[in-house]
Amino acid sequence: MEQHDVTLFTPYPFRVGQKIHIQGGPRRGDWEVIGVTDHKVTLRCPFSLKEFAWSRFCYFMEERKAVEWPQKD
Structure with missing residues (x-):
């Protein structure tokens, strides 16, 4: 197999009570x-106290150099 630079995305493991800040996009800002x-x-806005239930959308991104791609499952 050839070696390639690959970007990995993993769903973020949210926990109730977390205070988060989304840096970009339409949901940017502070949330609980x-x-x-x-x-x-x-998520609840700390200012308006409005609550929104969204499909999970935040991912942790990591870049790795020289990994096998595509990977066999």
């Missing part, structure tokens, strides 16, 4: 995590 399921995360 108030609910988490396998498919949804519920």
Whole structure:
């Protein structure tokens, strides 16, 4: 197999009670995590106190150099 630079994305493991800051996109800003399921995360704005349940959308990104790609499962 050839070696390539690969970017890895992993769903972020939200925890109820976390204070988070999203740096970009339409949901940017400060939020409190108030609910988490396998498919949804519920966030509350600390200013308006409005709550929103969204499909999980945040991912942790990591870049690795010279890894096998594609990987066999």
